[in-house]
Amino acid sequence: MVCGRGVLKPLAALMLAGTLLSGCQSIIEQTYEPTISPSSNPQIVEEVQKNDPRAQMGAREHPRIVASYGGEYKDAKTERLVARIAGALTLVSENPNQSYRITILNSPAINAFALPGGYLYVTRGLLALANDASEVAAVLSHEMAHVTANHGIERQKKEEAEVIASRVVAEVLSSNIAGKQALARGKLRLAAFSRNQELQADVIGVRMLGEAGYDPYAAARFLDSMAAYARFTAVDPDSDQSLDFLSSHPNAPQRVELARLHARAFGAEGSIGDRGRDYYLAGIDGLLYGDAPEEGYVRGQTFLHGKLGIRFDVPAGFQIDNKADAVLATGPGDVAIRFDGVADSRKQNLVNYISSGWVTGLKPETIQPITINGLEAATAKAAADRWEFDVTVVRIDNQIYRFLTAVPVGSTALEPTAAILRTSFRKLTPPEVASLKPLRVRVVTARAGDTVASLAGRMMGTDRKLDLFRLINAMTAASTVRPGEKFKIISE
Numbered sequence: 343m344v345c346g347r348g349v350l351k352p353l354a355a356l357m358l359a360g361t362l363l364s365g366c367q368s369i370i371e372q373t374y375e376p377t378i379s380p381s382s383n384p385q386i387v388e389e390v391q392k393n394d395p396r397a398q399m400g401a402r403e404h405p406r407i408v409a410s411y412g413g414e415y416k417d418a419k420t421e422r423l424v425a426r427i428a429g430a431l432t433l434v435s436e437n438p439n440q441s442y443r444i445t446i447l448n449s450p451a452i453n454a455f456a457l458p459g460g461y462l463y464v465t466r467g468l469l470a471l472a473n474d475a476s477e478v479a480a481v482l483s484h485e486m487a488h489v490t491a492n493h494g495i496e497r498q499k500k501e502e503a504e505v506i507a508s509r510v511v512a513e514v515l516s517s518n519i520a521g522k523q524a525l526a527r528g529k530l531r532l533a534a535f536s537r538n539q540e541l542q543a544d545v546i547g548v549r550m551l552g553e554a555g556y557d558p559y560a561a562a563r564f565l566d567s568m569a570a571y572a573r574f575t576a577v578d579p580d581s582d583q584s585l586d587f588l589s590s591h592p593n594a595p596q597r598v599e600l601a602r603l604h605a606r607a608f609g610a611e612g613s614i615g616d617r618g619r620d621y622y623l624a625g626i627d628g629l630l631y632g633d634a635p636e637e638g639y640v641r642g643q644t645f646l647h648g649k650l651g652i653r654f655d656v657p658a659g660f661q662i663d664n665k666a667d668a669v670l671a672t673g674p675g676d677v678a679i680r681f682d683g684v685a686d687s688r689k690q691n692l693v694n695y696i697s698s699g700w701v702t703g704l705k706p707e708t709i710q711p712i713t714i715n716g717l718e719a720a721t722a723k724a725a726a727d728r729w730e731f732d733v734t735v736v737r738i739d740n741q742i743y744r745f746l747t748a749v750p751v752g753s754t755a756l757e758p759t760a761a762i763l764r765t766s767f768r769k770l771t772p773p774e775v776a777s778l779k780p781l782r783v784r785v786v787t788a789r790a791g792d793t794v795a796s797l798a799g800r801m802m803g804t805d806r807k808l809d810l811f812r813l814i815n816a817m818t819a820a821s822t823v824r825p826g827e828k829f830k831i832i833s834e
């Protein structure tokens with residue numbers, strides 16, 4: 343969480359946004375023979391081709407993309423790894439002369455995408471989930487296919503046409519049912535167009551995988567891993583997957599099977615292609631995992647922020663979701679918590695601040711000044727629609743920190759939940775700040791006597807150690823550990 347970004351959002355910001363996943367069918371009509379192996383010394387492209395007019399669109403959107411995903415992730419070892427994979431794919435792409443500007447985004451989201459002109463993006467979250475180079479190659483080849491097929495240009499033209507049509511419909515037919523139906527049909531046409539592009543990119547991407555010498559079945563394998571990750575995060579009812587791959591890419595069992603069908607043109611599964619597991623794991627060993635230090639840390643039921651020097655707890659059974667502009671938490675009985683901060687150089691009275699108009703449904707008679715662990719604070723109650731709220735604000739220097747606890751009308755959880763937030767909120771001591779370390783992907787080698795449970799027990803930053811260990815290592819419930827095998831764990 344970064345403080346000072348705007349004002350309190352409505353409760354709707356705490357609710358789950360659903361994702362529609364879909365797929366369709368196609369066939370592969372010819373057999374491909376792999377002719378090129380992954381390069382150990384690919385050309386690392388520093389910038390997009392300067393004379394490519396398509397790059398103007400990518401250049402325009404690039405700063406927004408980077409800002410939306412927490413900036414660039416800078417690590418020379420990881421950058422060389424991604425460049426090596428992309429370099430091998432470029433040689434067998436539809437347009438080998440296309441250069442790419444590859445950006446690793448500093449985000450735990452699982453995503454990769456491309457912009458016209460050769461702007462290629464992959465999040466560190468996706469790199470942490472992948473288990474070998476061929477899986478990352480599968481994602482990158484899919485995105486590179488969008489570039490070489492000019493899908494970005496086609497989509498922009500389609501969207502521009504729909505915007506114009508929608509504007510006409512809105513002006514002429516906005517008040518009747520026909521107008522709304524026309525708008526809906528336009529959105530469906532756009533969605534269908536996008537799905538066709540995705541499936542075309544699948545075919546091209548699997549071909550590139552096989553021709554570059556990678557395991558062509560990696561596409562299907564990693565689609566399974568991303569679906570498993572989506573199920574894992576969906577256990578948190580407030581999990582926001584809007585920045586994740588599956589929110590913008592169609593995914594369904596049929597699509598996974600189609601990816602395997604395309605791959606069979608190269609040979610039987612397990613008998614062909616390089617996975618690149620050893621050099622891949624070496625390249626991501628030490629990769630930052632989860633929240634970046636500047637956003638604070640979630641450790642079980644506790645949120646800690648070293649730069650801001652604060653910490654607080656949520657009740658047992660709550661899931662914390664650390665967003666860029668706020669910390670959200672959800673618990674049993676539809677209880678929701680929001681925490682954020684705003685700058686206040688005027689150091690206004692906190693009682694006056696609560697009543698200054700930013701709280702909807704405020705009950706003025708409930709406002710009272712309090713002290714929280716030696717800090718100036720104030721609290722109040724509010725009600726709106728079918729919800730009841732506790733509002734608590736705390737001042738530290740020129741910053742006001744704000745807690746909003748929301749429960750359904752009639753729930754008895756409001757005061758106990760708010761009390762835990764209030765009593766646990768305090769400033770961190772200098773030794774506590776110094777001891778905070780980010781979580782990272784660590785690659786370990788199994789020794790004699792190691793088991794799935796013993797390795798999972800070394801995981802940090804999650805209450806679901808066994809589930810997350812199996813997920814990031816693509817293991818099933820029946821998977822075992824053999825001495826000498828390498829595994830990813832999450833630790834400091």
